[in-house]
Amino acid sequence: MKHFATEYVISDEDAENIVQDVFVELWENKEMLNMHMNLIAYLFTTIKNKCLNHMRHKIVVQNTATKMQEEYLISLRMNLDSLEAFDNKLFSDQDIEKIINRALDSLPEKCRTIFFMSKIEGKKQKEIAQELNISINTVGTQIGIAYKKLRTELKDYLPIMLFLLSL
Template identity: 40%
Template sequence: MKNNQDFLNHENFYLKLNSGDKSAHELLFKLYQNKLMCIAKSYISNKEDAEEIVQDVFIKIWNNKSNISIKNNLNGYLFTCTKNLCLDYLKKKKRKINREGRVLQLEAVVNYNALADEGYSELIEQELNIQIEKAIEQLPERCKLIFSKSRFEGMKYREISDELNISIKTVEHQIGKALKVMHLHLKDYLTAIVFFLLF
């Protein structure tokens, strides 16, 4: 480890890193993966998500290898990059929860009020299912497939990721995209029903 750390301080290492030398990038990964995982897990409880964020840090370095200059502050750059990606993840997760929450709140009000009239409840449920099907049909094929596997087949994000050979982040992005379309499509419909039931 000492030899590896000494090599990090050598001018040649940064020249190799900037030129796209895979051995330099692999050494960087070997030395910093666990350290960055500790940082990521301090922000994010889900281990798989934390691992993806750490991978994204090294992917970012690789993709920008010729443009970044981290010789004088390697630790600071890696730690700051990890922290920023964690904060971005948390912001996106919060927006996703808010979107899902708004839809669920509207559906809960409709379901609660409609219980007073079984016949009307069935009518609302049928119409709601129709509207949901229409919203799903608006989704791109890949997004529709991922959303259906999650919501209708009950598959977890990891299972979808493994079956379709895509990253968990891609699954999350497609689910978020689907929920946004669903929310926009159902918003006016559900709001109209709530208004009718309450007033």
């Protein structure tokens, strides 16, 4: 039976586990066994079904891992391209400050205020909500809007954006 399972799941360890699971289930449900039942056919059918389930699961896991790796590689390529395009000599401290201020100034006033209170002053969302007499959800929404707008404004300046978002 292990040899049968190994033909499909390839791994000896997986095949052993499948066969062992089938026998454990058989033992746990021994009262259900019918004396007129073809035990060999039952065991091989159960092992076949467990192998199918195992292989389907492995395929899902592998596809997920592949997709995550592809997304990671895309992210790495974007970061690499951005860093290669980023020339430190092009920007003085004043230029970087201008870029950041221009991006922050593009935020709506309330959004900018909430973002400053959260990221510059280091206040918690609850404190900001109480101080401005607004809900915590509004604070979270405004910070989300700020991040989205800053991402758009600073898309060509990934290192600056990463710095801002890490505040």
